Amino acid sequence: MSPTIFQYRNFRFFFFSREEPRMHVHVYTPNGEAKFWLTPKVELAINAGLKTAELKTAQTQILRHEDEIKAAWKKHFG
Numbered sequence: 727m728s729p730t731i732f733q734y735r736n737f738r739f740f741f742f743s744r745e746e747p748r749m750h751v752h753v754y755t756p757n758g759e760a761k762f763w764l765t766p767k768v769e770l771a772i773n774a775g776l777k778t779a780e781l782k783t784a785q786t787q788i789l790r791h792e793d794e795i796k797a798a799w800k801k802h803f804g
Contacts, residue, residue: 728741728743736755737787738753739752741798743802748763750762753776755780757780758775760773760774764792768785
């Protein structure tokens with residue numbers, strides 16, 4: 727299961743239900759995907775195909791929605 731937290735343009739922000747416990751969010755676009763850590767600060771963990779501009783857009787959206795993402799994480803994982 728991979729609940730979608732929100733979408734922005736062609737970016738989907740989500741997390742997998744059974745993954746590592748460190749708070750993070752995945753980003754998917756038709757061009758590739760990435761994973762960003764949320765703690766201790768928002769930073770890129772893995773990139774698979776996203777261009778620099780796409781990573782910047784993804785990170786900007788994560789920062790704008792950081793509270794929402796963290797609340798969704800806590801609700802989903804407890």
